[in-house]
Amino acid sequence: MSTTTSEPRTDSVPEPAVGTEQGPGLAEPGALARLFAPIRSYLIACGLLSALSSGAGIVPYVAAAEIARVTLSTPSVSAAAVWTWVGIGAAGAGLWLVLMVQSSRLGHYADAAILHHLRVRIVRHLGALPLGWFRASGSGRVKRAMTGDLEEMHEVIAHALGQLVGAVTVIAVSGVYLFSVDVPMALVVLGVLGLMTVSYRVSMRSMAAHVNRLIAAEGRISAASVEYADGIQVVKAFGTGGRVLHRFDEAVNEYAEAFAAWVNEVRHSSAVTRLLGSEMAVLTAVTAAGVAFIAQGSLTGAELVAFLVVSVGLPASIIPAVSGAQAVRKGRMGAANIERLLARMPLPEPERSRTPDGHEVEFDHVSFSYDGTTCAVEDVSAVCPTGTVTAIVGPSGAGKTTLTSLLPRFYDVTGGAIRIGGVDIREIGSARLLASMSLVFQDVSLLRDSVAENIRIGRPGAGDEDVREAAIAAHIHDVIEALPQGYDTPLDAGGGGLSGGERQRLTIARAILSGAPIVVLDEATAALDPDSETAVQEALARLAVGKTVIVIAHRLHTIAGADQILVLDNGRLVERGRHDELLTRDGLYARMWMAQEGVTA
Known part of the structure; x- marks a missing residue:
């Protein structure tokens, strides 16, 4: 077995645990x-x-x-x-x-x-x-x-x-x-500048703490703004705008309070700094001291003029350095x-990538924890043979998505192993591993590019005819042809004018084009209407032919024909079998099935 290596770092600093900042x-x-x-x-x-x-x-x-x-x-x-x-x-x-x-x-x-x-x-x-x-x-x-x-x-x-x-x-x-x-006069000038420096240091003594508080408040303002913008339809439909805006108001008020606290703390020292750093302060000090020294006979009028010409301009040269010092702190x-x-730490890569013998997927006593203490997945073992469909079901938070996220190494297992074709996925190069999979998620990700290029992501360099055939297989070709510029129609991240089901079929066309032997479907039809669900299911059936298919589903009727069903609860595998077998056991799956049938009856 080859070992995994990662490049040592001599300048690294400790990182927080996964999911923390x-x-x-x-x-x-x-x-x-x-x-x-x-x-x-x-x-x-x-x-x-x-x-x-x-x-x-x-x-x-x-x-x-x-x-x-x-x-x-x-x-x-x-x-x-x-x-x-x-x-x-x-x-x-x-x-x-x-x-x-x-x-x-x-x-x-x-x-x-x-x-x-x-x-x-x-x-x-x-x-x-x-x-x-x-x-x-x-x-x-x-x-x-x-x-x-x-x-x-x-x-x-x-x-x-x-x-x-x-x-x-x-x-x-x-x-x-x-x-x-003149030495005494020079000391007067440097004394004024020294007082300005001391005052500045006093006003900036707690800058880091205040800046941290302001940055945190800004983050909460941004989060509240995004929450309101992203959920504007729900907010307006259910009249919850007041609660969301209240969180925004709280974040803004916290920012204002943080800023006011900083201003109140430094207002006096900052005012003194501005006064001492002004040309008027230097001019007044030099003139007053110069007149006194001239009266004593230790300074001439010509020498006083020299000080007035040179020293009065010093504050104008120093003030930019104050901004520079702040910039260095921020830098x-x-x-x-x-x-x-x-x-x-980067994803550990094997010294020499191994080639799997086939595309059977095996979960061997797999465990995973996000925080190192609580297991999101615990001791799960299952085999997904090539050419079969394995469904993963369970209540919300059961660990379904976490388990499938371990297969493409979104995270590395903390216990056990996942194998493809008998080879631990940690011994397969990440590029080769990801190339062996088609991942279709409920949340569709599209690029700001043409329809054709969004499909071609599945296999860069594919010809136009290959793209077209993939779209036909995904039941999205007719929709694309009806767009203003057909396959050249530009899309944005939201999919332009495409519906949710159409965007989903576009990503399925991408997966079909890739030709990857392993297909992972994560709630691909959970948010679709019945008509869109039917079209997507037909596209998925075409995608799954001859592949190792692993599918997560909440709608149990969509996976009733799966070759095997894995039932997770609290991160553990509690049941496995075919649909009919699980119903006769009257366990968690049967209760979930009856609950859904009761709802839809």
Whole structure:
């Protein structure tokens, strides 16, 4: 027997159990650096260019300050000295422009490169994850990773990096110049900026907790909105809109309360930060200190002008760094979310895929638990021979869908084994395993593409005639021909103008075209009207010819002719046999049959 292997991960972080989600905003230290590793050299170069650009951008202000010092302190100023500083200032401005453009270009190039790299990495990883993860909770995480989280990382590379490096450089260069002019005055300027930094840190001390609360509230608002939109027909028909909208109102109120709590906590420190970070605050402090130092004789008017020219512009350079720091925090949270997604263990693949000897399906003491404690399926054993129909029935929550989900490895069994043709499905490559099955579910999934392409999914590369024959076999050809553009009619995810039964027959045509030897039907006719059910049943009969068929059904009369019926209750197999045999035992199946017959009588 070959063993299964999975690629070891050195950067993984713990993942929650199946069906659970970790809370948002849990930034993993170093996640951002690890994900940015492929573009580290570009980021270093971009940071260096940003630093040089910001340093060059200070030169015109220094030149203007020196011109003021020269003209105010020297009675007969030399025109050559003035024009020298004018030239230096102009050169600094030109160099700033060139370096800024190059830094921006390099940053956006690195941004595009890493986002492409991460999207490809995420998509490839998603292809290796168990399909059950997507059905349980994965779709929301995928959407968040591919949109919001990557957007936060884009902000870090394209904007925040330059803002932070630029702010540090401006403070450093300006500080060196101001200290060279007058140390006490330079300390005054740095004192104002220091107070602004302290105030900002105080206002942001609980940002993570508040952001997490806001994100959770946003999630509840989205869920309530989707619930209302998806169930609008039921809501209007039964007058339950008030209850649904009440849940939406509660979610909105919770968001408002969370936001108000944050504002109330930081309103004073935030106001102080804005005040200290304004040009007016620096101007007032520099003017007041400068007048006092001039009165003491330790400062000249020319030196005060130099401080007014250079220091007043510092807040305008620092404020973008505040936004940059917030972007880095969000980027770290986005990177942590992406790392957790990439760290989820992929579906183990065999070192060498084995080929089944036939298509008989065997459940050998199969058990499965979603949470590791409660068994959804427990010790189920059954054989489904090739060319026969096996029906699985039972009360709601009996484990029927869970059992059939284990066959295509939406999840892996936690006990026992499932074999196809005598081979454990874990020893069959996932692509080969899925290619051996046609899966038809109650919930129809269609792509935003033409009718023909929706059928051709069953066998990519199939010719138009093959598609047409599959549609005829599924009793959907005449319906397609009546569409405005026939087989070229575009469909949306809801199936366009097709009815529920017609959409179901379209997916059956897809399954017929695939020609897979194993057919799994999960409540394929549960929500259909009698006429549509008859048409779908005829299509299913054509699909099942010579195949190993496993069907879940609530309407017991649809499986009365099955070769064997497995009756599940609370995850355990309690009865098996043919329809007539089970009726004579007067067990769970017989009670279910009598209940349905009584309802329909």
